[in-house]
Amino acid sequence: MPIRVRYQNDPNQECTIRPTPFIQISSEVLKNKEGSFGVTYNITLTGTLLPDEGTPYALDPATNNPVEFFPGQTPPEFIGPYNLFDKVPLSQRSRPPRQKVTKSASAILSKQRALKALFAKDGQRVEVTDIFDNAGATVVCNPRVVSVDFTEGAYVTKCEYTIVLQADVLYRQNGHVDLDAQLAASGVQAGAKVKDELSLINFVDDEAAGGGATFIESYDENWGLEVDDSVSESFALPRTYRISHSLNATGKTFYNEDGSLGKEAWEQARDFCLRRITDRPSGNYPNVAGLIGSGTVNLVDTYRGYNHTRTEQINQTAGSYSVTENWLLASGVSHENYSMSVSSSNTDPFVSVSIDGVVKGLNEINPSGYGASKSVADSGAYKNALIKYNQISNSGRFGLSSDLYKRANNTVAVALNSQPTSVSLGTNEFTGEISYSLAFNNRPTNIVSGVIAESIQVNDTYPGDVFAVIPVLGRATGPVLQYIGGRTEYKRDVSINLTMDYTKVPYGSGRNTLLLKKPSLVEPTATQIADLLKELSPQGEFGVRKYFISPPSESWSPKEGTYSFNVSFTYELDK
Numbered sequence: 001m002p003i004r005v006r007y008q009n010d011p012n013q014e015c016t017i018r019p020t021p022f023i024q025i026s027s028e029v030l031k032n033k034e035g036s037f038g039v040t041y042n043i044t045l046t047g048t049l050l051p052d053e054g055t056p057y058a059l060d061p062a063t064n065n066p067v068e069f070f071p072g073q074t075p076p077e078f079i080g081p082y083n084l085f086d087k088v089p090l091s092q093r094s095r096p097p098r099q100k101v102t103k104s105a106s107a108i109l110s111k112q113r114a115l116k117a118l119f120a121k122d123g124q125r126v127e128v129t130d131i132f133d134n135a136g137a138t139v140v141c142n143p144r145v146v147s148v149d150f151t152e153g154a155y156v157t158k159c160e161y162t163i164v165l166q167a168d169v170l171y172r173q174n175g176h177v178d179l180d181a182q183l184a185a186s187g188v189q190a191g192a193k194v195k196d197e198l199s200l201i202n203f204v205d206d207e208a209a210g211g212g213a214t215f216i217e218s219y220d221e222n223w224g225l226e227v228d229d230s231v232s233e234s235f236a237l238p239r240t241y242r243i244s245h246s247l248n249a250t251g252k253t254f255y256n257e258d259g260s261l262g263k264e265a266w267e268q269a270r271d272f273c274l275r276r277i278t279d280r281p282s283g284n285y286p287n288v289a290g291l292i293g294s295g296t297v298n299l300v301d302t303y304r305g306y307n308h309t310r311t312e313q314i315n316q317t318a319g320s321y322s323v324t325e326n327w328l329l330a331s332g333v334s335h336e337n338y339s340m341s342v343s344s345s346n347t348d349p350f351v352s353v354s355i356d357g358v359v360k361g362l363n364e365i366n367p368s369g370y371g372a373s374k375s376v377a378d379s380g381a382y383k384n385a386l387i388k389y390n391q392i393s394n395s396g397r398f399g400l401s402s403d404l405y406k407r408a409n410n411t412v413a414v415a416l417n418s419q420p421t422s423v424s425l426g427t428n429e430f431t432g433e434i435s436y437s438l439a440f441n442n443r444p445t446n447i448v449s450g451v452i453a454e455s456i457q458v459n460d461t462y463p464g465d466v467f468a469v470i471p472v473l474g475r476a477t478g479p480v481l482q483y484i485g486g487r488t489e490y491k492r493d494v495s496i497n498l499t500m501d502y503t504k505v506p507y508g509s510g511r512n513t514l515l516l517k518k519p520s521l522v523e524p525t526a527t528q529i530a531d532l533l534k535e536l537s538p539q540g541e542f543g544v545r546k547y548f549i550s551p552p553s554e555s556w557s558p559k560e561g562t563y564s565f566n567v568s569f570t571y572e573l574d575k
Contacts, residue, residue, distance in 0.1 A: 002129050003023065003126070004129055005124055006259070009123070012079070012087075014127075018053075018054040019054050022046045022047065024044040027039050027041050032218075038216060040217075041168070043126075043165040044164050053096065058101050058107030059111075059114070061110070066083070066084060067099040069097045069099055076088060080114070081117030084111070104157065105155040112150055115163075119148050121145075122143070122255065123142045123143075123259045124143075138172070141165075141167035147162075168252055216252060216272050222244075224243065225243055225329075226242050228241060240328060240329060247322065247324075249273050250265070250319055250320045251270075252319070265319025268319075269319060269320055304330065310323060311324045334361045335360055335362070336388060336392070338407075340354065340408065342411055351441060352421075355437075355440075357436055359385045359388045361380065361382055361385030382427070417443050448525055450500065450501050454497065457494070459492070463489060466486040467481055496533075496566075497562070498525075500519065501561075517558065519563050520554060533565075544571050545572050553566045
């Protein structure tokens with residue numbers, strides 16, 4: 001079975017090696033504990049170079065032409081490296097013409113040079129043909145050259161050589177891939193169906209046809225899970241986890257049927273890693289069940305991966321590719337850290353509780369990027385942080401149902417006012433963070449609902465003597481005070497000052513927003529203010545015979561949300 005090499009992948013330079021070397025083809029199935037992921041064919045050619053017979057022909061160093069042939073033989077049409085091979089098909093020439101070699105060592109050395117030049121390039125088409133060279137190739141491959149070795153010797157009668165080649169695919173003359181290569185590739189595709197008559201191009205490129213094979217030497221994959229107590233979500237789930245995933249592969253350089261470079265080794269490794277990554281479930285990725293924490297660490301079903309990052313490393317010279325991924329595994333879309341402090345003093349009757357915290361949203365965007373239509377603010381992190389803040393602050397209204405109030409109230413023995421005395425917020429949409437600083441104390445609860453602050457002042461003026469002040473010139477003791485009889489009236493001044501919730505302050509330039517939205521016209525504050533004035537008036541008090549109301553005054557600042565109402569009552573008693 002002659003060996004034919006297409007020099008420089010030129011179909012017009014199909015060089016046949018004579019005498020035909022022995023050929024050994026061994027297949028190495030590539031596998032690890034997970035299963036098979038490929039095959040490597042090791043092809044070994046073991047042959048002999050004769051000084052005056054066979055191809056390549058011997059070269060005359062004096063003329064730099066092939067050594068003269070014996071008379072009566074048809075001279076060849078030279079092709080190949082150094083023009084030392086025969087273009088005439090083997091089927092038309094059973095035996096190469098013999099040369100008049102006088103210097104055996106020089107002839108053998110020239111044949112060595114020609115043989116090394118013939119295998120100087122990877123990916124050349126190598127054919128194992130029928131003995132008559134007319135039935136087509138039995139085995140075809142485009143191998144990588146591992147080594148070309150010649151035995152030591154005097155090179156008088158012969159020189160033995162060994163050529164080692166490696167191929168990833170063996171195929172027949174019709175271009176169909178051998179079955180064992182298909183089966184090996186099926187392991188790469190995780191069980192994809194393969195076809196007996198799969199062409200090389202479909203074997204490499206077309207997954208729908210049962211192909212899409214990638215060629216790698218080795219790979220390893222690691223998953224890691226560790227506790228992260230630096231961030232927390234809630235009292236019920238105070239713990240988060242961090243997941244690390246690394247995938248490393250070393251590829252093989254693959255050549256197409258025409259000898260052209262199909263993919264570099266690192267590209268084969270990259271395609272393998274990306275295929276393995278994208279085959280993972282995408283809904284709650286990473287799918288922890290069955291990958292990590294199986295039986296050793298039991299996690300609740302609500303845990304999902306956030307803040308997905310991915311880094312890759314490419315080593316072109318080593319033909320390797322690696323990708324590293326990290327997630328924060330949490331049960332919610334954000335986490336929060338906060339601290340509290342309690343203070344009191346002799347000059348302030350109230351107990352004050354301060355709470356400072358940061359809410360950080362978790363990103364649900366995959367590491368491929370935000371896309372052309374995505375903004376940083378819409379990435380998910382800030383949106384999720386805002387959702388969390390609204391949950392713990394009762395959408396900024398606080399009150400008894402607010403988690404922030406409950407945290408502060410649980411730290412002291414007194415009942416705190418559910419509305420904070422001060423609120424300070426900071427946002428960072430790029431990092432997805434919201435910072436807050438609140439202060440609560442145990443001041444009385446507001447009477448009027450929906451206000452941030454209220455101030456109620458009642459001034460009572462009681463009757464006094466009616467007297468005259470008569471100035472006297474030169475009197476050392478001052479003016480003369482003269483009682484003229486009678487008493488002054490009873491009087492009560494009431495002042496109500498409110499600061500409305502900023503979320504309810506209307507903005508606009510129309511009459512409706514500027515005037516008709518003041519608290520005395522909007523329920524329920526209008527009724528609450530009216531009830532409060534009724535309770536503070538002299539009406540119904542014991543001993544009050546009658547009372548009169550002076551013209552009240554009202555002040556409303558719609559842009560600041562401040563409101564005031566002032567009224568005076570004048571009354572008399574029955575005694």
